[in-house]
Amino acid sequence: MDIPIIQLINVVEKELSQLPIGLQEHIYRTRILSRKIAESHGAETEKCDLGASAHDIARHWTENKLITEARRLGLDITEVENDEPLLLHGPIGAHWLRNKLDCSDLEIVSAVNYHTTGRPEMSQVEKIVFIADKIEPQKIKKYPELGSIMDIVMDDLDGAILRYLALRIRSILANEGVVHPRALETWNWLILKRSSCQ
Ligand SMILES: [Fe+2]
Numbered sequence: 001m002d003i004p005i006i007q008l009i010n011v012v013e014k015e016l017s018q019l020p021i022g023l024q025e026h027i028y029r030t031r032i033l034s035r036k037i038a039e040s041h042g043a044e045t046e047k048c049d050l051g052a053s054a055h056d057i058a059r060h061w062t063e064n065k066l067i068t069e070a071r072r073l074g075l076d077i078t079e080v081e082n083d084e085p086l087l088l089h090g091p092i093g094a095h096w097l098r099n100k101l102d103c104s105d106l107e108i109v110s111a112v113n114y115h116t117t118g119r120p121e122m123s124q125v126e127k128i129v130f131i132a133d134k135i136e137p138q139k140i141k142k143y144p145e146l147g148s149i150m151d152i153v154m155d156d157l158d159g160a161i162l163r164y165l166a167l168r169i170r171s172i173l174a175n176e177g178v179v180h181p182r183a184l185e186t187w188n189w190l191i192l193k194r195s196s197c198q
C-alpha cells in the first residue's frame with residue numbers, strides 16, 4: 001500500500017532534526033519556496049514539499065562516506081562524480097527515500113535524485129524542487145545575480161531553470177571547471193522544447 005505523502009513528510013522531518021543546523025535552515029527555506037512556486041503553477045504542493053524536505057538529507061556527508069555508500073548501493077559513479085563526490089548526495093538521498101522510507105512516488109524520488117543537475121524530461125515537481133533549492137532567499141543574498149530568476153519563476157518555470165543553468169554553466173566555464181553532462185542535457189532539452197513551442 002502506498003504510504004501517504006503527509007506521513008512520509010513526518011518521517012523525513014524526524015531525520016531532518018538530526019542534520020547540522022545550517023542545513024536544516026536551508027531545507028526549511030527550500031520547502032517554503034517550493035510550496036509557493038507549486039501553488040503559483042497549480043502543482044502538487046505536498047509532493048514538492050516532500051521532495052524539498054528530502055533533497056539534501058545526505059548533503060553533510062564527507063566525500064569518502066558518499067563514495068563508499070554510493071559503491072555499496074551500486075549507484076552510477078561516473079568520472080564526474082568521482083571528481084566531485086558531493087554530486088552523489090542527491091542519488092543517495094533518493095535511494096534512501098525509495099528504499100528505506102518506501103516512497104513509491106517515483107516523481108518525488110526523481111526530484112531528489114536529480115536536484116543538482118536537473119534532467120531532460122523532468123516533471124513539474126522535479127523542476128520546482130530543483131529551482132527552489134537554487135534560489136531560496138539565502139542563496140539570493142549570497143549570489144544577488146540569482147535575484148532575476150525569482151522575478152520570473154512564478155510565471156515561467158522553464159525560463160527560470162534556463163536562466164539558472166546559463167548562470168551556473170557560464171560560471172563553471174569561467175573557472176575552467178567540469179560541467180555535469182546532465183546539466184547540459186537539461187539545458188538542451190529546455191531550449192529545444194522552447195523552440196518547438198514557438
Ligand atoms: Fe543538494
Ligand SMILES: [Fe+2]
Pocket residue numbers: 026030055056133
Ligand atoms: Fe539544497
